[in-house]
Amino acid sequence: MLKSLLNTSVSVAELSRMVDGEQRFLSREACKAIADKIFSFAEGGGGTSVGINTNWRANVRWGRNKIRSGGDLQETSITVTRSIRGAAGSATTNKLDDESLTDCVRRAEALMIFQSENPEQYPDTPPVELEHTHPDIWSDKTYGLTAEVLGAVSDESITPSEAKEFISAGYVAVRGVGHAVLNTSGLFRYFPYTTAEFSMTARNRKGTGSGWAGVDFNQWDRIDTKKLTEIAIDKCERSQNPFRVEPGRYTAILEPQAVSDMFSPILDRAMDRVMAEQGMGPFAAGGGNSKIGQQLLDNRVTISADPMDPDCGFVPFDWAGEPYKKVNWFENGILKELSYNRWYGLTQINEDSALSNSRAYRMSGGTTSIEEMISSSERAIYVTRFNGINLVDFPSMLMSGNTRDGLWLIERGKITRPIQNFRITESPLFFMNNIVQFGVPQRVYRPSAPAVVPALKVNDFSFTGMMDAV
């Protein structure tokens, strides 16, 4: 199937059949044919760029132990950007007929009128000849799954929950996606990939216990739904009837998902170099400088991203067509890089390159098992994950949120009791400097961008208040 997506020869007249036929999203040649039509519809000179996200997804959602919805969806979204002498306008459509595509181009051109021209601004797109990597993120097996199969998977998670008289809810989905970027300068990139995700929550009927488990991968067969189901049910069982413990600063054992929930906002929001040099965010050093070169995390922590990472691969170029590079954002705790575009690279560091941020990341870890973390703790709190994380203060990355789906007190090397959830007020830049032990990095649930993260045992994590969440 991958080969056919990349090589299928398709006439423009066949496009609509392709969307509804065997091939559930647009192939490379189909994207090219659409872009060529769009280019021909442009009026008034200048340049045109086209971004196409074409995807199929099958999903099943269940709640209260019953499948509530299922979907088998095909969607193609096309963004057209028209630019003349530095003034640019963009419009989006999801209809592929000539009239709709023409209309989309006209809307982009109409918006362009409102922009100021800069007669000497040149296109800021990567050179056409610049190659991107080819990560292995396609799975025929994943693409072959249907909503019916996913429904059966859901049943396999619901049945053991019912057997325990728990209420379960969950979401399971697979997608096939084509990501295309084309422009009138000759840039043409297309990359197909698949994704699969599973997440499940089990609760007891009294609403006093809850357990969760989930993960996403590019390949369905890397998700062990049976094991995840067992984890969610086990946590639900063990978290029932929690005790109340005073809030305060505790040693905390954070599962990989909890670490990701707290650390991912840094990748999502703070890694822009221009922003930092302009004095905004946690990596601003003032005086027009960033904190690149400064030790900001524990010196055992390296944060990297590589589209070719076999456990954390991703689409190898961004929406401008800029290839993602292998990068160490942090190396041994030192901030080594922040992202920048091609214009910044050219003018500020005299390199004809960009460093785009995919938001995917791998956090280095260690070999300590969670059991060892527990057994070596005199008094600590074990956290499954966080919920409702909000940024309170951008410069310090102070966040607020709450624990959920399983929180336990550890005393004298053993988990002794489930405890009531806490509100937390904490910064990852604080707890990432108070690390005691590192677990083995593993893939977590983060469908928006992949992450591989270890469990951590950290000192002085700030649990600031009681919370009646489950």
Added chain:
Amino acid sequence: MLKTGLYSAMGVVLAGISSVTLSAQGSSADEYVRYSVPGQCIKAIQRLDDQYWRDKRPDTVTYGPEKDSIPAMALQGGKACASRFTIDNVPEKELLNLAKLYWMLGEDQKASAVATKLLAAPSYSDQDAKTYMLYNLVSSLANMKPSRFDLANGYLTQIDNFGKSAAWHRSLGNFSYSVAMLKAGNVDSSHTLAGKAVTAMREMEISDKIDLASVKLTLYSILSEVVSLQKSAGAAMNFIDSVELEILKLRPQGTRDYESLESRVNYSRSPYKLLGTSAMPVAADKWFGIQVGDTILPRSDVPTFIFLFSHACGGRCYPSFATLNRVYNDYSSKGLKYVVLSSTGGYYRNKLVVPSAEVDSAGKYFTEFLKLPSVVAMSESEFVKIHDGRRRNSPSINSRNYSRGRNGILVGKDGVVKLVVDVSPDRERVIRQALDRLY
């Protein structure tokens, strides 16, 4: 298997939206049918103004507001848009926009009636609200294309009549009017108005003075520019020195706020250090657009106008080029030499280039592409890479001699710096006045 109709439904919605958008752009009988308030008509005029100049070179059309005007086609569109509004069918919060719209269209009588109704409205019976609205009227009229100083003056007088209790808006009103007057080349009036703004500021409560410290510093910068034009560089420096303590005492010494203000005071002083001094010789690694004798600059037989430009400035510098070209057209016959000073940054357009290639490309850009009537002195920058990889240029000889926070330095034929100014349509009149004094 479920098939959703959501996306096809979204397509219908999108198609609907786009057809509305297109009809607003097209030539239907009433293309302003969706414009529900006068503020939107003002935006429409601005859009049509931009559209009119879209395919015309911006370097021929950028003027300061006092002599700029709105193209007839934009005014025509504005009139069509305004026809749906009257003084009676516009909500109170839109009356200011309606008055501005009428003034833009030249319908002064209607505009004055709207302004009168606005100032009499219950929302503006409170003195602070009324003086705020008067300040809005002054600022709008002084910065209109073209400026309407006659009308602005009337409303400014009304603010002034409130005395000390309206110090805040008196200060802002006189400041705004002073800046507009300077743009119009009326240096004496600008000085008088700025003086009134300063007086009003001195009458404010300390907390208001702190809130307005930044505005006040800008005001003093402009006032010192006016003093330098009226009197001398020394007078401007003395003026800055006299106000320095007044501004700095607003903040405790040693705080970041204090340091920030102090650095801005020093920056304000910087251009005037150059005024009245003997201009240093211009250096270059390579010259462009030269004739015999052009590499010995500044010239001793005619005034020399020195400009500092980066080849990467692009569209942002086009208004400067417009002023530069217009001034040259009027003064070249009397003898005037132009020289552009520029240096390398490691790239040209969107390509990395070696210094010699950048020098050639930039030199040709100024002389052949922009066709500036100027000699170009290009310097290769020495640079270092700092710890995070960024390039830091060492200042060239020309930068050390001439870079003082302004991009234009006018040197008389006696070799003495006469004017340090931002070359822009806003200062075109001032530049012309300085040149007139040299001939």
